[in-house]
Amino acid sequence: MGARGARGARRVIVDCALYEDGVRRPGTIELADALESCRHDGRAFVWIGLHEPDEAEFDAVRDEFRLHELAIEDAVVAHQRPKLEVYGDHVFVVLKTVEYRDPDEVIDVGEILMFVAREFIVTVRHGRPSPLSEVRGRLEARPELLKLGPSAVFHAIVDRIVDDYEPAVLGVENDIQEVEAQVFTDDRTSNPTERIFRLEREVLQFQRAVVPLATPLDRLARGQFDAVHDDLHSYFRDVHDHLLRVSSQIDTQRQLLSSALQAYLAQVSVRQNDDMRRIAAWAAILAVPTALAGIYGMNFEHMPELRWQYGYPLVIAVMATICSLLYRRLRRAGWL
Structure with a gap:
């Protein structure tokens, strides 16, 4: 790896850590030495976190870990739907992060893309929601989980992302309750139509971020990948169940908004009559x-x-x- 590539990698690498027997090696580790250290010690793995790299900046990581070029293109461009693909000895995963801004009634959607193998995990984050520093801190406090390797990091990130869906669901639910109260008010100057359409658009975007993730999580829970430790299948099953509950709630919210709009239009018709x-x-x-x-x-x-x-x-x-x-x-x- 050339010096230019190393400099480009350092600009976007948030953290590069080597873990041995579930414990982080003190100090910093150079990208060029990360994978080599893992190969010398079968109980070690490396976790590299990047934030919004471009193609040139990602070259160093790609060359070091021999990542597939199609997955690299997805990781750099982003704006992919949630999915899971297998490239040789590593798994490529796309996840959508979500944050609900209540005052504006807007759902901010970001992306976290991961390359998971037995010796490494590379995370690429796009957008503002769901920074991973808290996940890294919690994992480092539980070495018994980190001993399971990169798939433990993989599970912790997926679990955090799915947990972050719940506050967004509650935020949308509160706004829907406000819309329902607005629909059935006696105030004729109140017109919730625009608000209903705006919320429907945000809920649809939310649904697109959540629902496609169900199939990859189901495959992970069934243990279809060598890169995922056997002891983590039940953990992924729990996350999958949580995701299905969130998906059901989102579907219910879309139906409630549609019913609220129909009720308001019926009221308008009755008032006109x-x-x-x-x-x-x-x-x-x-x-x-x-x-x-x-x-x-x-x-x-x-x-x-x-x-x-x-x-x-x-x-x-x-x-x-x-x-x-x-x-x-x-x-x-x-x-x-």
Whole structure:
């Protein structure tokens, strides 16, 4: 590996650590020496963490660990769907990280891509959610797990990512409850349509990040990969169950949002019908004085009532009586 490649790697490598018997070797380790140290000691492995490398910066890691070029392209470009692929002696995994920003009602989606083999694990992180420093710290406090090798790191990262889905689910659920309250309010100035569509878009993005991960986790729980230690299959099964619960919750949220939109549109339709009935009812009431006034406003010469002493008060009384009867009738019918 050339000096230029090493310098490029150091710019994006967050941490490079060698673990022997579950304990981190003190000090720092050079990338060029990492894999060689593992091969000399079968109980050791290396964990390299990178953050948003470009292709040139990733060259050093690729050359050192002989990673497959197709997986390298996915790791650098990112924006991949969750998946698990096998390239020779290592497994390539794409995971979506999620963080819900409640004030903006936006789901931030990032990616963590991993190359997992028996001697190493390389993690590549894109985006802001789910930094791995906390995962590394928790693992280093449990050497009995780290003794299981890179697959223990693999499980811890997957478990952390799936755990981070839960706060996002709760955040979306709270907003859906607010939308439901807004839908069934008596305030006619409230229009939750735009908010419902925005939440539906975020939930759909959330679903795309979560649901495709179910198949890879199921394969890991069944123990289909040599790179994963046998003792970790039950751990992956637990994570898979957690993911299925989250997937079910997300699906329910999409249905709730769809139902809320339908309920709001039905309410709008009912309110429009009520308004039209009220307008029609008042139009019927006003039609009576309008008709009588129109008749007596024709100014024909031979209209006997025009010169009658009680004509005016009688017509007013007839108008009032008919309008009152119509009002009472329409009121009983629920039109007013």
